[in-house]
Amino acid sequence: MRRGEVWTLRDDAYASKARPVVVVQSDDVAGFGSVVLCLFTSFDSSGVPTRVPVKPSGGNGLAKPSYVMTDKIVTVDKQLLGKRVGILGEEDMAEVSRQLIAVLGLGQG
Numbered sequence: 001m002r003r004g005e006v007w008t009l010r011d012d013a014y015a016s017k018a019r020p021v022v023v024v025q026s027d028d029v030a031g032f033g034s035v036v037l038c039l040f041t042s043f044d045s046s047g048v049p050t051r052v053p054v055k056p057s058g059g060n061g062l063a064k065p066s067y068v069m070t071d072k073i074v075t076v077d078k079q080l081l082g083k084r085v086g087i088l089g090e091e092d093m094a095e096v097s098r099q100l101i102a103v104l105g106l107g108q109g
Helices: 090-104
Strands: 005-009 019-023 034-041 051-054 066-077 081-087
Touching (some): 051 090
Antiparallel strands (some): 005 019, 051 066
């Protein structure tokens, strides 16, 4: 499991239905039993600056236009993940990183 990979998350307390997620934790901590993710939504979130738009592609495995909800960060047991469906492109992942910095207030002291 590597940063930027898109997986399916089974429905549970974190998600009302099975949905795609993106791994946002550093590859340096991949050995733990849990993984830090951001959820995707297909709801039009174009007015929400912390939501990163992602167009479907063969590379990312998404079926429809979606948004990474960087304001919805979850840590789950790896056993709750289904299958790997793809990986985000460099530009999309760079924007996810920028929004995570904003959401978490990193660099604010």
